[in-house]
Amino acid sequence: MIVVSAASGGLGRLVVDHLLARRPASHIAVAVRTPERVADLAARGVQVRRGDYDEPDTLRTAFEGADRLLLISSPELDPGRRIRQHQAALDAARAADVGAVAYTSFLDADTRSDGVTAAHHATEHALKASGLPHTVLRHPFYSEGFLRPALQHALHAAELRDATEGRGLNTASRADLAEAAARVLSEDDHVGRAYDFTGTLWTYPELAQALTRVSGRPVAHCVRHVPAPGVQGWLEGQIRAGALERQTDDLARVLHRPPAALQETLTQLLAEIPVT
Known part of the structure; x- marks a missing residue:
């Protein structure tokens, strides 16, 4: 059970x-x-x-x-x-x-x-x-937590603003992490282990390019020089410091495949979000 x-x-x-x-x-x-x-x-x-x-x-x-x-x-x-x-x-x-x-x-x-x-x-x-x-x-942080809030605004405004100075984000999709958990629960060789799960590294300039490809609409990347307020500003500070760039192969090994790439996750999210 x-x-x-x-x-x-x-x-x-x-x-x-x-x-x-x-x-x-x-x-x-x-x-x-x-x-x-x-x-x-x-x-x-x-x-x-x-x-x-x-x-x-x-x-x-x-x-x-x-x-x-x-x-x-x-x-x-x-x-x-x-x-x-x-x-x-x-x-x-x-x-x-x-x-x-x-x-x-x-x-x-x-x-x-x-x-x-x-x-x-x-x-x-x-x-x-x-x-x-x-x-x-x-x-790691869920990819959806960064991508979903940005999608509608970015597509509507045709631009994506951030203050991360091009540093990378290691995030993973909730679906990949859920599959990994199911594998750990239903397979016999995981007890006694500690896994550091990381997904595909991406940057906001890469996100703008991926949005353009997936949506068919041009999305420009713009550097924001004024820090964002609240939690977003704290997260951007962590990203600028390189705190979200760590990568391991633990998630890939448990899944027996590479984690979802940025464009794959975007395609899934765009199918859930109405684009006007």
């Missing part, structure tokens, strides 16, 4: 789709806060169990009988609460005698305990201390 936690989210649903291509539906269960949100999965034969990261008793019941558990990290923004939620899930997994846990962490969480990696760093240590057999899946 494979149990996927937080399966009502975008990543979890994709993982379940990939698992259903590999295993009978009766061998797959999902643990979700609101079972009604995944009625479609129940209709496909997947076992739906209530499991709330803030209600530990529900987690133990949700994880019962799991040979493999995918612990998808909580979307909670407060690091302290997020750590408590993950610890509760690990305690429940141990109490339910789960066979092995795969945890969706973040790149550099093994060495950095600050910022976006703080809760992941603590959870990786808690996972080791739990004694549970486990696999760590360290994710």
